[in-house]
Amino acid sequence: MRSNRGYQPRVEKKDAHRINNLIRVPEVRLVGENIEPGVYKTAEALRLADQFELDLVEISPNAEPPVCKIMDYKKFVYMQKKREKELKAKSTQIVVKEIRFGPQTDEHDYEFKRKNAEKFLKDGSKLKAFVFFKGRSIIYKDQGQILLLRLATDLEEFGKVEAMPVLEGKRMIMFIAPKKKK
Numbered sequence: 001m002r003s004n005r006g007y008q009p010r011v012e013k014k015d016a017h018r019i020n021n022l023i024r025v026p027e028v029r030l031v032g033e034n035i036e037p038g039v040y041k042t043a044e045a046l047r048l049a050d051q052f053e054l055d056l057v058e059i060s061p062n063a064e065p066p067v068c069k070i071m072d073y074k075k076f077v078y079m080q081k082k083r084e085k086e087l088k089a090k091s092t093q094i095v096v097k098e099i100r101f102g103p104q105t106d107e108h109d110y111e112f113k114r115k116n117a118e119k120f121l122k123d124g125s126k127l128k129a130f131v132f133f134k135g136r137s138i139i140y141k142d143q144g145q146i147l148l149l150r151l152a153t154d155l156e157e158f159g160k161v162e163a164m165p166v167l168e169g170k171r172m173i174m175f176i177a178p179k180k181k182k
Helices: 042-051 073-090 107-122 135-154
Strands: 027-031 038-041 055-060 067-071 096-101 126-132 159-168 171-178
Touching: 027 042, 027 055, 038 042, 042 055, 042 067, 055 073, 067 073, 096 107, 096 135, 107 126, 107 135, 107 171, 126 135, 126 159, 135 159, 135 171
Parallel strands: 027 067, 096 126
Antiparallel strands: 027 038, 055 067, 126 171, 159 171
């Protein structure tokens, strides 16, 4: 026999606004197009909404009396979702790419990693460059700092330094943000 623990039945999402017969107050303040603004009995407001073949929607339930508007509720919800979707599409996700160096990275490896860093910045990603010190190599922290500053000057035309090299434990970290495209 299966247990029902953890089972939650699917519940329909409740509308954000009370509409039509769900409005249970004696009077409402009515606003909307082609309507004289004012305080109406709820039954009268419902009759007006029915007359226009629209819905009576409670906009501000905490007001005294609650503010209602006569409108096409389905269209209103659709437009609201459409607006939210557009805002979500406009917001961009920031991707952080990492590049790791050793304190004594040779020239060929440096050039290879610099080209990758350049590509990441051109693609619009943020860059986290760090030098990792193993064991006793921490004595070369000045070389690590010079390496990161050299990288920053080489990538100057593609991005700007957000945070100068900082030593955190066995890592020296620097952030470079991409320059905005014109």
